[in-house]
Amino acid sequence: MxxxxxxxxxxxxxxxxxxxxxxxxxxxxxxxxxxxxxxxxxxxxxxxxxxxxxxxxxxxxxxxxxxxxxxxxxxxxxxxxQVNTKAQVTKAKADIEDTFNLAEETVTEYYRELQELIDQNMQQAFLLIQAQRDSTIQAMDQLLLDGEEQQQKSKQILETVEQLKKRQNTDFSVTLLDIKSLESEIEDIEDYHRNIVEIIDFDKKRLKALGESIAKIVQRNREMLPKPWEFGENVVFDDKTSHGSLKIFGNKTKIQHASSKFPHKQHSMKQEETWANILASQSFTEGRHYWEVRVKDTESWTVGVVEKGWVKKGIQQALGQDKLSWALQMDGDSLAALHNDETIMIREGEIEQLGVFLDVKKGRLQFYNVHSGSVLHTFGAKFKNVYPAFSIDAQNGKVSQMRLCPLMPLGLNRDVMTDEGWRMSSDSGIGKIIHNPNEVTEENITSSTLQNTTSPVHSDGSSESISLSH
The missing domain is CATH 3.30.160 (Double Stranded RNA Binding Domain)
Known part of the structure; x- marks a missing residue:
């Protein structure tokens, strides 16, 4: 041409x-x-x-x-x-370090206190067991000592009985007193033999009750632990599945609705006029997984998961409107759980950060208000191969955006965490991770990551820590 x-x-x-x-x-x-x-x-x-x-x-x-x-x-x-930007940034970085160091110290102190409570409880339980053991052994040792004495008494009783048989006098009062004394000694011997049976075949109910008490403590902890963030992962957006109205930033962890800046832009399809979808790069077929989304900067959002079959039909479908997608949707002040074209309205205050927990084996999908720790909604389903899915709507006069929050240090993934090359340190308190160079090569993780690796402490650029409860 x-x-x-x-x-x-x-x-x-x-x-x-x-x-x-x-x-x-x-x-x-x-x-x-x-x-x-x-x-x-x-x-x-x-x-x-x-x-x-x-x-x-x-x-x-x-x-x-x-x-x-x-x-x-x-x-x-x-x-x-802003002339002195360098000084401002330096101070801000120092403040951030102080904030996160304080968060680490606070969480470490909580875990240390929890560990002390467990250790104290365990110590008292062992003391009780030891007391029961010592008491029982001491009683058995005493049986052996008393046994010789009781043998001697038995011989004396037999001799006394023989003498009573041979006694010919008529002083019956004396004979009756001797018989009363003899009966008392016989009762002592009978008590001794009853104690032998009782002590040797001691009551195990107290030990059983102690075990049951500890079992209840374990069960309560199983109900409270693990917390969803123990399965936290760094999820990222998949630009190949992005709607045309979305722009991706920040190492594929931030999306922005392009129409927010250009509201005059027109679309032909209803779906494009409202929701713009994007999927995560990760998909899950087994295990437990948790990710968080910052939704503070958009008034209308949808977050959930979709099955692979949903993806094959095209990602421009509305989330939560069929059998292959499950979602939580905020539209202004209206919050709802969506699945298979069914809507369940949810009463909840402001949500700035949303947590999503997926347990493939148990078939459970839960949504959390991260800052309040409350469970917003739970779906039960048989999941096969699901992708995290997201949508945001344009806003007039304000940029509409969504951000995926980091739950693991950069360069470190959960597969490496569970590798034998990593172990938990008991020297410096709780939650420190020690690198074993014989097991994990230097390429797996940078030295700067090692210095900042701690127990799972959530951060999204703010100083708030997460406290989730089931």
Whole structure:
């Protein structure tokens, strides 16, 4: 194709349309002070414009220039305040280090206190067992000592009985007293033999009750632990599955709705007018997985999972509207759980950060309000091969964006964490991870990561720590 027949470039088209109304393709004739835009003749006849004040295009141009001057003046003031950016960033980084160090110390102290409680409880249990053992052994040893004495008493009783048989006197009072004394000694021997049976065949119920008490403690901890963030992963967006209205930033951890900056952009499909979908790069067929999404910066969002079959039909479907997708959706102030075209309304306060926990084996999908720790909704289903899925809507006058939160140090994944090359240190408190160079090569993780590796402490750029409960 020669250049004469080639389509005009976007730059030439923009030049040809200069001074023209985008909506009606007619030249501008007047400037509207109220809407701060140039209008064509057709727009002037619009009923919504009839009470506005108008100026010539020349005065409108001067008006706009004055507005730009004011903004530039403010910009100069802002730039003046940011002259010492290096110092500000250095101080901010130092503050961040202090904040996260404090978070580590706080969590470590909590775990240490928990460990102390467990150790104390265990120590008291062992002391009780030891007391029961010592008491029982001591009683058995005493049986052996008393046995010789009881043998001697038995011989004396037999001799006394023989003497009573041979006694010929008629002093019956003395004989009765001797018999009473003899009966008392016989009772002592009988008590001794009863004690032998009782001590040797001692009551094990106390030990059983102790074991059951400890079992209850274990069960309660099983109900409370593990916490979802123990299975935290660094999920990232898959740009190959991104809707055209979405822009991806920050190492594929942040998306922004392009229409937020350009609200005049029109789409033909209803789906494109409302929700823009994107999937994560990861998919899950087994195990337990947890990820978090910062949804504070968008008023309308949908977060959930979809089966592989849903993906094959096309990612532009609405999430939660069929059997192959499960989602939580916030639309303004309305929060709802969606699946198979069914809607369950949820009453919840403001959600800034959303946690998603997937247990493939148990067939459980849970959503958490991270900052409050509350469970928002739980789905039960048989999951086979699911992808985390996300949608956001455009917002007028505000940039609509969503961010995936880091739950593991950069360069470290959960597979490495569970490798034999890693072990938990008991020297420096709780939660420190020690690297074994004989098992994990240096390429697996950088030295800077090792210095900052701690027990799972959630961070998303803020100083808040996560406290989730089932």
């Amino acid at each position: 020669d250049e004469s027949s080639s389509p005009e470039s976007p730059e030439s088209n923009a030049s040809n349309r200069a001074g023209m109304c985008n909506g009606h393709e007619k030249p501008w004739v007047l400037y509207c002070r109220d809407s701060k835009e140039a209008l064509c003749a057709t727009r002037l006849t619009d009923c919504q414009q009839h009470r506005h004040g108008y100026e010539t295009l020349e005065k409108g141009c001067k008006f706009e220039i004055e507005g730009v001057k004011k903004r530039v003046k403010k910009l100069k003031f802002i730039l003046k305040k």
